[in-house]
Amino acid sequence: MRTLNESLKALDEHYLETLKYVGRNFDVNLEMLQNNSFNPTLYGEAKMIEDFINSFEVKLKEDSIITMARFQPAAKNLRKLVMIINSVRVLERMGDLLKANLSLIKDIEKKSPNLAYALSEKVLPIAKKIRGLFQMYVDAFLNEDVRLLYNVLYLDEEIDDLINANTDYFLTKMKETPDNVVGGSELMLLDKKFERLSDHIIHLASDLIYILNGENTRKAELQNKGKGNQ
Incomplete structure (x- = not known):
């Protein structure tokens, strides 16, 4: 029978495997954006990876849950187990979003080829930054580096600025001709999906900060909002 430490180590290994699969689907997104085109082979790989992510979530x-029931761990280890349950659900949602992005790329290429260039010129820079955020989270998890996690929280603001600039650009293109309405709308939707991915990474980082130093950044944020509304 495994000890608590052995069980935690096995969970870490499976969690890192899940992170690896999510990272690969990020890279599939980047490759299609770079090429301004949908790739059916990569899409097939992404579907298979999503199945793996779903299996690891379960x-x-x-x-x-079994580890909590068997060992009744204290404080930090208990927080970590709860984090894993919450975070793997977030990773599953990220996998869904990353696969959905590929369908949008396909639609943009097919329905609005005149705007397909924007996949690499406008969306790709955002996607690369978010991929970088995700890698920073992975590195922070591996090295228990809280400083990296705080950098993740900070850099998220840059992504918001880029998305807002893209929205203005796409709206301008849509006003130029009705032929750009569908493509512009789908490009904005693609940006929003990447924004949601960024939000999910922020949640992952906040949970890990809580594990590493006991600071609940979400609770502090809610408290600050409450004071602001008073």
Whole structure:
């Protein structure tokens, strides 16, 4: 029978495997954006990867619950198990978003080829930054580096600025001709999906900060909002 430490180590390994699969689907997104075109082979790979992510979500949740019931861990280890349950659900949602992005790329290429250039020129820079945020989270998890996590929280603001600039650009293109309305709308939707991915990474980083130093950044944010509304 495994000890608590052995169980936690196994959970870490499976969690890192899940992170690896999500990272690969990020890279599939980047490749299609770079090429301004949909790739059916990469899409098939992304679908298979999503199945793996879903399987790991189920396993990690079950194993975490079993570990809590068997060992009744204290403080930090208990927080970590709860984090894994919450975070793997977020990773599953990220996998869904990343696969959905590929369908949007396909639609943009097919329905609005005159705007397909914007995939690499406008959306790709945002996607690369978000991929970088995700890698920073992975590195922070591996090295228990809180400083990296705070950088993730800071850099998220840059992504918001880029998305707002893209929205203005796409709206301008849509006003130029009705032929750009569908493509412009789908490009904005693609940006929004990447924005949601960024938000999910922020949640992952906040949870990990709580594990590493006990600081609940979400609670502090809610408290600050409450004071502002008073």
